Amino acid sequence: MTDRRFYEAPADGARRSAPAALRNREPIAEVLAEWLPKTGLVLEVASGTGEHVVHFAGRFPKLDWQPSDINPDALTSIAAWRAASALANVRAPMVVDSATPDWPVAAADVILSLNMVHISPWSAALGLLDGAARILVPDGILILYGPWLSDAIAPAPSNLAFDLDLKRRDPEWGLRRVEDLAAAANERGLELAETRAMPANNLMLRLRRLP
Numbered sequence: 329m330t331d332r333r334f335y336e337a338p339a340d341g342a343r344r345s346a347p348a349a350l351r352n353r354e355p356i357a358e359v360l361a362e363w364l365p366k367t368g369l370v371l372e373v374a375s376g377t378g379e380h381v382v383h384f385a386g387r388f389p390k391l392d393w394q395p396s397d398i399n400p401d402a403l404t405s406i407a408a409w410r411a412a413s414a415l416a417n418v419r420a421p422m423v424v425d426s427a428t429p430d431w432p433v434a435a436a437d438v439i440l441s442l443n444m445v446h447i448s449p450w451s452a453a454l455g456l457l458d459g460a461a462r463i464l465v466p467d468g469i470l471i472l473y474g475p476w477l478s479d480a481i482a483p484a485p486s487n488l489a490f491d492l493d494l495k496r497r498d499p500e501w502g503l504r505r506v507e508d509l510a511a512a513a514n515e516r517g518l519e520l521a522e523t524r525a526m527p528a529n530n531l532m533l534r535l536r537r538l539p
Contacts, residue, residue, distance in 0.1 A: 342408035349379040357387050359532050368437030374444035378406030382413040392417050396424035427455040442473040449500040461516040464537040472533040478506040484529040
């Protein structure tokens, strides 16, 4: 499969860094402050470098954070960021492949996935919804962030250009329609509860598992 880490670079030792993560982590955290529960377990799917999870764990210390990825280099980077942060509420990274049902997590209050859906096959997005329906507690939430297309929002030229670039890299990649994801979510007992506009023509989506 095409390497989805094309936007990353070495940082320090085993740690890797994504410039976008440094730019967007605080705007994302501001929305998370509204959406996250006070306590519970947050499973991050496709944690990438690990920069997001340590930032959010420091910002929300009463929550437990479980990072995950499928790439060995990513898992190494996450572990290095975790060690450097010395945060007690960040668990050791684990392998979670969203496209398969074999998730080593029995239950979570929140599933968080940032910038994954557009750089993975649609089957990974559907698997993410399947996993959310399977392990989220009733009224638990799935939070997604990234560039999206929507019938309700005029597409930004930069997003359309990005979509073309992604499809050149891998025909299975590309920006997804919010409406397609919402329809697939409804089939799995999840509802799109809120869509939030974010800087740089991104969106955050909050989906709720129905009781």
